[in-house]
Amino acid sequence: MRYSSTGEDVVQKMKLADMLSYADISHLNNIASYYDCDCKRNSKHELIQSILIKAGRKEFLKEQWKSFSPGDLRFLNNLVFDTRSSYSLEDLLAAVRHTSLEEKSDETPGSKPARTALESPREAVSRYRRSGWLFNGFTSSTKYMFHVPEDLKERFREELSLHLKSGLQVSMPPEVYREEQGLITEDLKLMLRYFQEHELTLNAEGFMYRKQQQQLLSTLHIEESLITKGPWRFGYGRSCSEYPDRFALLYDYAVAQRWVQETPAGLTLTEHGKECILSGNQVSMIQLFRFWLKIYKSAVPNLPSLVYWLGRCAKEWVTMDSLHATVGSLVTPFYYDTPRMILERRIVKMLLHLGMLRLGESQTLGTVIRMTPLGIKAGEIAPQLGHGTVHNDNDVII
Known part of the structure; x- marks a missing residue:
């Protein structure tokens, strides 16, 4: 405004x-x-x-x-x-x-x-x-x-x-932890190449058939399970109802960038999409992060501030339980999603996919997380990005 x-x-x-x-x-x-x-x-x-x-x-x-x-x-x-x-x-x-x-x-x-x-x-x-x-x-x-x-x-x-x-409980570094830094942008390019090389038809609702989804997901660095029957999924992007969370983010971003076009005949790669593949340029991490903040804010309006606090609170290894008791207290439920589900699945898991945190398991303390240097920087600018006060991505370095 x-x-x-x-x-x-x-x-x-x-x-x-x-x-x-x-x-x-x-x-x-x-x-x-x-x-x-x-x-x-x-x-x-x-x-x-x-x-x-x-x-x-x-x-x-x-x-x-x-x-x-x-x-x-x-x-x-x-x-x-x-x-x-x-x-x-x-x-x-x-x-x-x-x-x-x-x-x-x-x-x-x-x-x-x-x-x-x-x-x-x-x-x-x-x-x-x-x-x-x-x-x-x-x-x-x-x-x-x-x-x-x-x-x-x-x-x-x-x-x-x-x-x-x-209220945080600090943990020793876990012996093994998971990190996905850089993989989401690589998978975005792999997804576009898959669309270029395969003819994909869409069902009556305008989504890929499950067999096509399974084949595509198997080509990515991070393979997700297909959506199973359960509570109605909505609020986290246009395709979250039919596609797994990480893939839905990539797909929605590709459509928003006009790299992919949905037609009655099926799914096609646009000229913009072909140029993206041919250019070999790195996909903008800041734009993808901004896009995630934008589409998830319908369900989690204070998402930018929550990312900010995670960046402040998880500069070292801390337990998920203590994060839920502290930062999680700022989360309100969204229909079927409880505050804990939103924190763990909609925020922490997606930040993991964006390469902004590491996720590990402690034998005594359970799940532990730590923000990456990229995640700490992203947390600092999340409120400005989320509220649209940064208009030029070239002015932002993360």
Whole structure:
């Protein structure tokens, strides 16, 4: 989303102190009441100073953390990694609905009540306003939009990083581990050559027959099993319902690049596809990674931030169980997929296929993973790639 208003640009750069100075006195009073500030409630200057003193304390976020529910952490994590500078009420309501789960509040005496399933999305947005996380704009074009103070975003990221890393279980390097770096781009070229050399017909639904799939998969470096009967597959690309996950990503990417064309007569390689094979140029890893982020975001909207946190948390060997307990807490279910399934199958396994992590087995700790140098670099840029703020792949090196 692009904005032309100069007022929007100003709001985007504002810190908490700036936003407080533009807030009306009723909003300031709500924030002061939320944090039990001791000040004159009819003095805007005293209200601002009192709130800033509270919020400026080193323990401010640590104390708030005690009252955050898992849904709060998911919502705020989404917010601080979203590159948009403002949000409509509808944007926020949708984000709250997505990050909410049936939760039980484990409040302690004296703590602020955590959000539960009984709190409506509108009530949640109102609570985030009262706690100083959301502010309305101050110009005619921004007053109905909501903004987040930039310094609170940064502080939240720092605190969440400490929170996630504190729960990790580090492992010794496994004796044997699996790594697929470089294989996915090689298999993409092999797939295109197969399409060039074979006549492939499509079934009534527009997909390859299972025998054709089996023959093609057997020619690739990483051979996957065919899809078996089970829950309805959707949400992870146009062909995920009929093709295995890794192959579906390659196939969808080839179609999106116009290298492959589906016709009533069957599957054919386009002139663009033939040029790709003849050129001998390496397939762009950054474009394939960006494409994966794009098509999986329909099911996992906060995927870029999850990849970012994996890059931060798995710089050394860590257990899958501890990653599920930490980073996995930021994942919401998607129909038949539980948070653990999404983390292990939709994220970790696909990052393995993209050559961005190593997967091993420890005799005592079970499954362990470690990001590759490529994966660590990709994690750093995933939020920018996922939200479309990087427009030239030549400016990105991973």
